[in-house]
Amino acid sequence: xxxxxxxxSPLAASLLFWSAGSFAQAQAVDFWHQDxxxxxxxxxxxxxxxxxxxxxxxxxxxxxxxxxxxxxxxxRYAQQVKVGATFDLDKMLDSDHAGTVQLLINDRRGRSTSExxxxxxxxxxxxxxxxxxRLSEFSYANWLATPKLTYKIGLMxxxxxxxxxxxxxxxxxxxxxxxxxxxxxxxxxxxxxxAHLGGEIKYQLNDSWAIQTAVFDVNPRTSSAPSKxxxxxxxxxxxxxxxxxxxxxxHGDLPGQYKFGYYHDTxxxxxxxxxxxxxxxxxxxxxxxxxxxxxxxxxxxxxxxxFGEWTTADKATxxxxxxxxxxxxxxxPFESRPKDAISIGYGKAVYNRNSRNNDIASLQAxxxxxxADTVSGLDRAEQLVELTYSLQATPWLSVRPSLxxxxxxxxxxxKQITDAWVAGVQVKIQL
Numbered sequence: 195x196x197x198x199x200x201x202x203s204p205l206a207a208s209l210l211f212w213s214a215g216s217f218a219q220a221q222a223v224d225f226w227h228q229d230x231x232x233x234x235x236x237x238x239x240x241x242x243x244x245x246x247x248x249x250x251x252x253x254x255x256x257x258x259x260x261x262x263x264x265x266x267x268x269x270r271y272a273q274q275v276k277v278g279a280t281f282d283l284d285k286m287l288d289s290d291h292a293g294t295v296q297l298l299i300n301d302r303r304g305r306s307t308s309e310x311x312x313x314x315x316x317x318x319x320x321x322x323x324x325x326x327x328r329l330s331e332f333s334y335a336n337w338l339a340t341p342k343l344t345y346k347i348g349l350m351x352x353x354x355x356x357x358x359x360x361x362x363x364x365x366x367x368x369x370x371x372x373x374x375x376x377x378x379x380x381x382x383x384x385x386x387x388x389a390h391l392g393g394e395i396k397y398q399l400n401d402s403w404a405i406q407t408a409v410f411d412v413n414p415r416t417s418s419a420p421s422k423x424x425x426x427x428x429x430x431x432x433x434x435x436x437x438x439x440x441x442x443x444x445h446g447d448l449p450g451q452y453k454f455g456y457y458h459d460t461x462x463x464x465x466x467x468x469x470x471x472x473x474x475x476x477x478x479x480x481x482x483x484x485x486x487x488x489x490x491x492x493x494x495x496x497x498x499x500x501f502g503e504w505t506t507a508d509k510a511t512x513x514x515x516x517x518x519x520x521x522x523x524x525x526x527p528f529e530s531r532p533k534d535a536i537s538i539g540y541g542k543a544v545y546n547r548n549s550r551n552n553d554i555a556s557l558q559a560x561x562x563x564x565x566a567d568t569v570s571g572l573d574r575a576e577q578l579v580e581l582t583y584s585l586q587a588t589p590w591l592s593v594r595p596s597l598x599x600x601x602x603x604x605x606x607x608x609k610q611i612t613d614a615w616v617a618g619v620q621v622k623i624q625l
Contacts, residue, residue, distance in 0.1 A: 229590060229624065230589075230590050245286065246284070246285030247280070250276075250278045250280070250625075252274075252276050253273070253275050254274045254620065254623075255271065255274075255620070256320065256366060256618060256620045258270060258318045258616055258617065258619075263611070263613050263615060265313040265611055266311050268311050269307075271305065272302065274302050276299065277299055281294065282294055283295065291336065293334055294334070295332075295333070295335075296332070298331035299329060300330040300386075302322075302387070304325065306319060306322035307319055313607055314604070314611070314614070316367060316369040317367065317368040319368070320365075327420070327423060330350075330386060331354075331389055333347065333348030333349065333350045334348055342397060342398040343395070343396075343398075344396050344398075345393065349389045349390070352392060352410045352435070352437065353377075355394055355396075356394075356437045357374065357377055357439070360372060361501055364523055364535050364582060365539060365596070366580070366582060366594060366618055366620050367596070369519070370580060375514060380476065380507035380508060380512025381461075381477075381511075381512065383435060383459075384410065388416070388417040389417075390410045390416055395408070401443070405438075405440050405441070406441070407436065409436050410435050412432050412461050413431045414432065416428060416430070432461035435459040438456050440453070444485075447489075448489065450486055451483075452481070452484075453480070453482040454480075455481075455482075457477065458477045459477070461476060465511060473510050476510075476511045476512065478506055479505070481503070481504045483501060483502045484499055484500075484501045485500050485501075486499055487499070487500045493526055493532070495532040496527070498523075499524075501521055501522075501539070503517060504517075504518055512546060513545060514543065514546070515546040517542070517544070521538050522538055523536070531585075531586075534584055536581075536582070537581070537583075540577070540579050541579075543576045543578075545574040545576075550570075553569055572609075572610065574605055575605055578600055580598045582596045582597075591621075591623055591624075592620075593622075594619065595617075596619065596620065597615070599615055600614045
């Protein structure tokens, strides 16, 4: 079977032509030290920003292959292109309190290493899945009464502001980067690029504490097909999800940030332990932590971070029951490489015991007692270790090699699959 390493959508093709047209202008400045691949467009980009319009673009590719174990050997490629615009209405309308409008369009193409080759639940490539062009954000943000009280309304991914840690974007596996998957895997929670209608409000209590909450529409059809990609008002709403999050930021000599969250989804869905009964809703919680535990006395950019995550999802309805992870991120590992980072993380995803019991019962009911015995002997947890090196080659180009070890890859699919080693690389370009 041939592997398709590059698939260009109309959006991606347009961006390539745009980049090529701007390349000649980019040569007039220091190409390797400018902030974006296409540069300042002869000063037009800076002028637009000064006038209140900031244009952004990013290309990400993730190529990963199985080098040992899994279901089969091979390599798969996935890519993401996103373009956006931020409109600073304060500047555009010469006002002190007009707010900000954010527009973002996302396009994904490619194939999944996890689905095609490994057979595991935790996606090896963070950008794999949802291979079409979609509207990922169209929102308005401002403050109320005081700049400490901010709000945002519109179409957006709730995971952009809830339940995530930016530190974990140094990994490639979606289990780390950058939200625990129990939330989106066991409720109406939506992470980028999946967007839903909703509203958020946040209050900065002081320098250390902030609290925020939101209400988002839960509609499984919103991100189900390309035909729904630009239609946020499609029928199919099942309820609303309400997250509440407290954020503690420690500003001492070794800074850190901690997030404590709870969410409730009002959607009534079938219970796992009794498919004839509907739940009264779905709930879950999480604790996320990023703590600096060491800093260099000679290199101001060098810090060692310790991170940890714990989550729990609804026992009655979520097949993805728990997620635990911990690891380290070292920034500026070498004095000559102040923008680089080395990251290593361990994660464990737990399959709901009730789901496993149902799987066994279904096999027994079909007369497959040998299969039922096999499934009953499987571990209920898929485990992951990932090591990455993030190389900031230029201000606009980063290259991230990744080595992943996946233990019990068949835990969620009830298959006996050999533990897998996966090697990959992520390339990210700011356009």
